[in-house]
Amino acid sequence: KSGFVAIVGRPNVGKSTFMNHVIGEKIAIMSDKPQTTRNKISGVLTEKDAQVIFIDTPGIHKPKHKLGDYMVNVAENTLNEVDAVMFMINAEEGYGRGDQFILDRLERVDKPVFLVINKIDQVHPDQLLPLIDQYREKFEFEEIVPISALEGNNVKHLLQVVKGHL
Ligand code: GDP
Ligand code: MG
DSSP states (O other): OEEEEEEEOSTTSSHHHHHHHHHOSOOSOOOSSTTOOOSOEEEEEEOSSOEEEEEEOTTOSOOSSHHHHHHHHHHHHHHHHOSEEEEEEETTSOOOHHHHHHHHHHTTOOSOEEEEEEOGGGSOGGGHHHHHHHHHTTOOOSEEEEOBTTTTBTHHHHHHHHHTTO
């Protein structure tokens, strides 16, 4: 099994951290600053049963200037080329307009979309269900997986879920 998986989400939700954790190398540039990774940066995960090529897609959020427009276009083209999409959110933050901008674009993409709730190390488990309900109202996700990209919690499970859809 092999396939391409795009990672989308608001700035600072942990996309680069996830990539680094999974690939095990500093391929994606990590920063607290939004928009540090401007291009499609991919990391390849090769395992016995599967090869997954991840594409960090930082540019897909409401553009504030012309370069931002260009980046949204790059990101949207990426979404049409992949086999599945990981939509990552920060468990500490609720649903917001930044998410809706991305979900509106994902509505036009006919690929499985996984809701990845990151930074669960920062919240009480009781906070997860209301958060999940909130997002389920907005979009029909193929699967919903809570993780901590920083500590690695549940990342193996997420990879199993992703591989199951390739
Ligand atoms: P990106 O903009 O989506 O690529 O986000 P980054 O990967 O650059 O992460 C933004 C910040 O969140 C960094 O300071 C990371 O260390 C932090 N971060 C990422 N994942 C986690 C996590 O699972 N738990 C916690 N506590 N912090 C995280
Ligand atoms: Mg990043």
